[in-house]
Amino acid sequence: MLQKFNNLMDYIEAHLTEEISGKDISKIVGISDYHFKRMFSYMAGMSLNDYIKNRRLSVANVELIKGARVTDISYEYGFQSIEGFSRAFRELVY
Template identity: 40%
Template sequence: MDWINRLNSAINYMEEHIKNEIDMEEVGKIAGCSSYHFQRMFTYMADITLSEYIRRRRMSLAAVDLLSGEKVIDVALSYGYDSPTAFNRAFKNIHGIAPSKISEEGVNIKSYPPIHFHISIKGECEMNYRIVKKGMRTKSWT
């Protein structure tokens, strides 16, 4: 399951660089494939596109930063947004509220934790079975 370890290493790399522009070629190298194939494999395994995963992770971390008292403009710039307007739009799409409203009491925000892949293989035990045709009895019940 070395490819699962490489996949998780690539995700760890993205998490370490989540506030910067993520070098997708480097992510592919870590995973042992091209950037294109990594994105396809990620989407298949996670059932979410890689770009959407990164956006959700950034918005989750941005919400934490805003709750700790950082200014919206500073958080927007730290997560790679060129303007507060683009950040506001992305934040509202994920959390359903404007970033300026996050500190209001009773506001719910969403959290998207990091993905970690793990494969569990079942069925490694031997099974004894027999095939019985419909309507055929194998044992008398009298």
């Protein structure tokens, strides 16, 4: 199971700019999306969705530091608006 968990983490890192579906998760870890998310929350202390959002924001932050445009980065990492992107950053910081 640990290897499957690591495979999922690799998959998430490789697909941060894409939608990651429950079907993808189930296929990689071999258990239902529902059960895996519960197990992940217990092990990581945060939901899988929060983990993915935090990883997206972390990588987006690096790109912003390198000079990328906020508009481009916010849409690339799946945020529907610049305001949503900014709100997510504020929530992460506080």
